[in-house]
């Protein structure tokens with residue numbers, strides 16, 4: 148589903164090298180490291196001082212760094228509460244081992260740095276020192292908030308490793324294995340506890356402090372302070388009210404942090420019994436319901452959102468915010484049920500600044516079911532015609548290249564190299580599901596490659612979902628989609644998105660259940676973060692929905708290799724089956740011709756101005772190439788199948804040939820045939836067989852030229868059918884027919 152750059156040999160070499168190092172390192176599994184590779188306190192101080200200096204220099208030069216991130220051998224996250232773990236010390240750690248049931252308590256003693264992970268030098272109660280690296284934190288996490296100098300932290304079930312620079316570190320891959328401890332926590336050994344004891348603050352004082360943090364936008368700290376305040380509340384009657392205030396305020400902070408499920412829980416728990424119907428109580432309850440409604444809306448749980456806003460309106464029908472949200476929610480529910488989108492407006496509303504669109508998913512026409520030999524698949528619940536909406540889905544998560552450092556992810560578990568926004572996507576998903584168990588379980592239901600056992604549910608431990616980041620990454624690799632920054636077909640964007648590094652990547656949960664075919668019966672396009680999937684041909688009720696996982700334009704052997712390497716299966720669609728029957732010598736000939744055609748086309752670009760100016764020799768050469776490449780698609784196997792490698796040279800020949808409209812029409816219909824659209828015209832009657840069609844851009848142009856030829860011979864009925872075909876393919880590629888007139892009709 149994503150585009151992998153084939154010129155990534157150097158990264159695969161790096162992966163190979165890392166795997167070798169991993170193998171070497173694993174030879175030391177279970178051993179204590181030799182003293183010679185342990186770094187002293189002063190060596191670590193110097194190392195972190197220099198790293199901080201380097202980071203400052205880089206930030207001054209605004210240098211854009213591509214980092215490589217190695218995902219090592221998988222191990223599970225800790226699923227035990229902190230209080231049940233037995234302490235361990237740095238000197239007792241053994242290499243390449245996850246210390247199950249144990250916890251390390253450490254104090255950071257340098258300025259932290261960020262190189263893929265947030266790192267710091269740490270000491271334990273025995274005075275031993277080492278390095279700590281925490282991976283997969285959200286892209287917005289600041290080193291100084293996560294692991295500042297002086298921070299005391301608990302590492303649950305620590306994993307100890309040798310590093311490529313010849314040293315050692317405690318490596319945390321699952322962020323929930325890392326706990327920043329509050330001063331006064333009884334788990335902190337005396338030797339690490341700060342000398343000055345903080346005076347116990349009152350719940351009221353803490354509430355005010357939390358409110359001040361909230362106002363400053365420091366929501367994470369506000370949540371922590373409200374939680375402390377809740378712990379500090381007493382048993383007096385007055386404290387009940389305070390508790391409700393604190394939960395309502397914490398709901399507001401959690402809402403800002405994207406911790407929607409916690410926000411809903413707090414907001415609803417802060418409601419005051421409606422027996423007390425005073426005006427003040429009403430206001431408070433409206434506030435709580437409003438917050439719960441907003442959080443439910445963000446989770447796309449529109450039924451719950453509607454209930455919350457509805458209840459707020461029952462308390463005060465004139466409450467404007469609840470009213471606005473209620474009607475907004477009703478619109479979403481209507482989209483969810485009827486798919487009544489205005490795609491043109493949707494396309495106009497998506498911009499680089501505003502790409503998270505306010506729309507609901509429409510999934511009524513599909514359902515997940517068993518797909519023989521392919522695990523699960525998506526199936527149509529009703530008859531679909533070409534161009535019909537199959538489903539429209541809002542993204543679960545999208546990472547854009549301008550949201551942080553882009554990187555090369557080298558995954559030893561899946562043998563996969565991913566370029567660009569993949570590590571941002573991993574971090575973002577981990578953060579999202581850590582705080583939203585329902586969303587976590589929806590995500591983990593996706594296909595993970597089968598290497599993580601059958602226990603699909605993540606556990607909630609110490610208030611967070613214990614997220615297995617290795618599994619999250621494996622799921623993301625198998626189910627992620629590459630997508631444009633703003634919308635499909637955006638010309639400006641096509642200019643800037645030259646490589647995978649410039650591409651956004653995301654997860655669409657329901658779309659992830661669709662299996663692949665090189666002759667997909669559904670096409671996808673993106674408008675902002677909405678995926679719009681349309682039928683490419685007739686699909687019966689109960690028919691499986693197939694999408695193309697990228698690489699459709701690649702030659703057969705390369706396509707198969709990519710599908711095997713990236714997704715672990717061999718495609719057996721009609722096109723692949725036909726290709727498999729072609730003799731090797733013919734395939735070799737095709738590969739050679741493709742190269743010749745590519746260089747001919749790039750040296751002889753056709754425009755509207757020069758299309759009739761090419762020499763007879765050039766035209767003859769193009770015709771010869773076309774004839775030869777056609778021969779590599781034996782009629783016996785490709786009679787009713789597309790001939791993708793003929794398409795571009797055929798289009799060149801059709802555009803440059805001239806001749807009368809009837810002759811030109813035949814040529815453009817032949818281009819459509821290479822794209823898998825078999826068009827027959829009887830008078831004004833047009834029939835189009837799309838059973839094996841692939842909606843390439845050249846097919847839109849060919850349909851529009853064919854339409855013009857038909858207009859020229861006065862066959863208006865057939866002309867409009869061809870124009871409708873051009874519009875259909877354009878709409879499938881871009882999600883909406885917005886812009887079609889501008890590009891093709893004016």
Ligand SMILES: C[S@@+](CC[C@H](N)C(=O)[O-])C[C@H]1O[C@@H](n2cnc3c(N)ncnc32)[C@H](O)[C@@H]1O
Pocket residue numbers: 520521522523524593594625626659660661662663664713714715716717718719
């Ligand atoms: C995005 S998931 C699709 C949903 C998946 N079938 C499931 O059960 O959740 C991708 C995985 O589906 C399977 N798959 C997809 N298309 C296939 C095909 N044409 N033939 C066989 N397996 C396929 C492969 O295992 C692939 O890694």
